[in-house]
Amino acid sequence: xxxxxxxxxxxxxxxxxxxxxxxxxxxxxxxxxxxxxxxxxxxxxxxxxxxxxxxxxxxxxxxxxxxxxxxxxxxxxxxxxxxxxxxxxxxxxxxxxxxxxxxxxxxxxxxxxxxxxxxxxxxxxxxxxxxxxxxxxxxxxxxxxxxxxxxxxxxxxxxxxxxxxxxxxxxxxxxxxxxxxxxxxxxxxxxxxxxxxxxxxxxxxxxxxxxxxxxxxxxxxxxxxxxxxxxxxxxxxxxxxxxxxxxxxxxxxxxxxxxxxxxxxxxxxxxxxxxxxxxxxxxxxxxxxxxxxxxxxxxxxxxxxxxxxxxxxxxxxxxxxxxxxxxxxxxxxxxxxxxxxxxxxxxxxxxxxxxxxxx
Amino acid sequence: xxxxxxxxxxxxxxxxxxxxxxxxxxxxxxxxxxxxxxxxxxxxxxxxxxxxxxxxxxxxxxxxxxxxxxxxxxxxxxxxxxxxxxxxxxxxxxxxxxxxxxxxxxxxxxxxxxxxxxxxxxxxxxxxxxxxxxxxxxxxxxxxxxxxxxxxxxxxxxxxxxxxxxxxxxxxxxxxxxxxxxxxxxxxxxxxxxxxxxxxxxxxxxxxxxxxxxxxxxxxxxxxxxxxxxxxxxxx
Numbered sequence: 001x002x003x004x005x006x007x008x009x010x011x012x013x014x015x016x017x018x019x020x021x022x023x024x025x026x027x028x029x030x031x032x033x034x035x036x037x038x039x040x041x042x043x044x045x046x047x048x049x050x051x052x053x054x055x056x057x058x059x060x061x062x063x064x065x066x067x068x069x070x071x072x073x074x075x076x077x078x079x080x081x082x083x084x085x086x087x088x089x090x091x092x093x094x095x096x097x098x099x100x101x102x103x104x105x106x107x108x109x110x111x112x113x114x115x116x117x118x119x120x121x122x123x124x125x126x127x128x129x130x131x132x133x134x135x136x137x138x139x140x141x142x143x144x145x146x147x148x149x150x151x152x153x154x155x156x157x158x159x160x161x162x163x164x165x166x167x168x169x170x171x172x173x174x175x176x177x178x179x180x181x182x183x184x185x186x187x188x189x190x191x192x193x194x195x196x197x198x199x200x201x202x203x204x205x206x207x208x209x210x211x212x213x214x215x216x217x218x219x220x221x222x223x224x225x226x227x228x229x230x231x232x233x234x235x236x237x238x239x240x241x242x243x244x245x246x247x248x249x250x251x252x253x254x255x256x257x258x259x260x261x262x263x264x265x266x267x268x269x270x271x272x273x274x275x276x277x278x279x280x281x282x283x284x285x286x287x288x289x290x291x292x293x294x295x296x297x298x299x300x301x302x303x304x305x306x307x308x309x310x311x312x313x314x315x316x317x318x319x320x321x322x323x324x325x326x327x328x329x330x331x332x333x334x335x336x337x338x339x340x341x342x343x344x345x346x347x348x349x350x351x352x353x354x355x356x357x358x359x
Numbered sequence: 360x361x362x363x364x365x366x367x368x369x370x371x372x373x374x375x376x377x378x379x380x381x382x383x384x385x386x387x388x389x390x391x392x393x394x395x396x397x398x399x400x401x402x403x404x405x406x407x408x409x410x411x412x413x414x415x416x417x418x419x420x421x422x423x424x425x426x427x428x429x430x431x432x433x434x435x436x437x438x439x440x441x442x443x444x445x446x447x448x449x450x451x452x453x454x455x456x457x458x459x460x461x462x463x464x465x466x467x468x469x470x471x472x473x474x475x476x477x478x479x480x481x482x483x484x485x486x487x488x489x490x491x492x493x494x495x496x497x498x499x500x501x502x503x504x505x506x507x508x509x510x511x512x513x514x515x516x517x518x519x520x521x522x523x524x525x526x527x528x529x530x531x532x533x534x535x536x537x538x539x540x541x542x543x544x545x546x547x548x549x550x551x552x553x554x555x556x557x558x559x560x561x562x563x564x565x566x567x568x569x570x571x572x573x574x575x576x577x578x579x580x581x582x583x584x585x586x587x588x589x590x591x592x593x594x595x
Contacts, residue, residue: 216528218541226528228546242425243415252415261412268524268546298545310410313551322551323410326558333562337569340482344573347484 005044054088059120066193116149123172130172160188192295229266232274263307264291375491398440405433506563
């Protein structure tokens, strides 16, 4: 008989009590009602274990770092037990040929039945030579592994959107994975890194319910990316009141007013930071007094400064913000109108003079 | 038809003979014009203040709602603007042919191009007199199309997409206009385009008001009173 998740967990020394606690916690973090805790438990007890293969391409491992810091120790234990058994370059015990052999075995044994989680992205320039793993370009490994996967998770801004290695002029042509993988369902979990609880939540959802969570237009799970930071920010009352930090060290900053004028990207960023927060729910950037930089939004690395509300646009060759471009256009139009009006008045006066003179 | 014949025809249009008065703009068009003008004034002012808010006010947050009121003014005026635009589209179908002018450019019409050239020369002080038109002159027509019709569509699409972000994923605004956000490269980029659209309209308003006043004084037809009474009277 094939091993279930529950079997694996018990073998890892996790008590039944801890297991049930994990199920309730997961149901809550996924926004499901309490009845789902039992469903999750049941699924994990009866369903054959789905292995997860975790590949790392061009990236900084901050997704993995975030993931292993999943606040609740239970979540960490459970998820890591599910994962590290299979293939995760940073976390697995095996190395070298042994590890690569293991990857091949999983791919064969669970063909069409494993989940592929990708951290980082493949650079496509020079036939993918900018990222070599086990002597081969990462893009090849990625395509091969994705071909037999059931579903693909794109971890972080790298896999989802490209992130800093794709910043202009993108010398290595770092490319988001959905541009390389076709015909597979892909869940994007953006952020630099994504929140640990969001990551474990997505994995658990995929493993227990055997389907993708509901996604938004950009392929992100609605349960975590359905609202902006701004919508749930605890400083929102100061925004509505019109109370803003004007300088980093002013009185308003000490009072914890809204960071909108300091370039906070909360109003344009979809993520769960203002509800789930970081490090066991201790804090998140805005709570620590710095604006959101919008790290879970597409192109955040190329959208101008983090410290202006109205950011620069690059469509016109000059790096200026919309208000400067537009304001200049309006001012030029105003000046042109004034000059034109003066010239017109002169013309009109001359004409009248001629007419009167003729009389 | 070459440009010269077109010009000759335009000069001898019996409709625009001196002293004649023609009914051009029907009541819904005129009403829409002035409601729109008011909306644009409110939208541009409140919109600018949303992007670059006023200095902070001291005191408890619960005692004030300044940003909230500014945003409310913006959203309320935006609804009036959008609904007005829809009604205006409806009127393009049922109103007279002048009501349709704003929604297309007659790029295949030689007469129109001849008129556009003449208007350009007139504004560069190279012509003694412009042609007379019952509706818009071609220059005005071009600007109406670009800075009223196209700009309104751009502002309504980007505006409702951004509004939909606040209203949430399931809202009708989000469902109908949410596609704009990834299309233009994210929420922040949509904000930038929305700002540019605003400045485009502000620039247009400056030129529009100037042109209307100037033509009223210098050309051979009424302008400002036409948008009030609907009647256009020709001179000389």
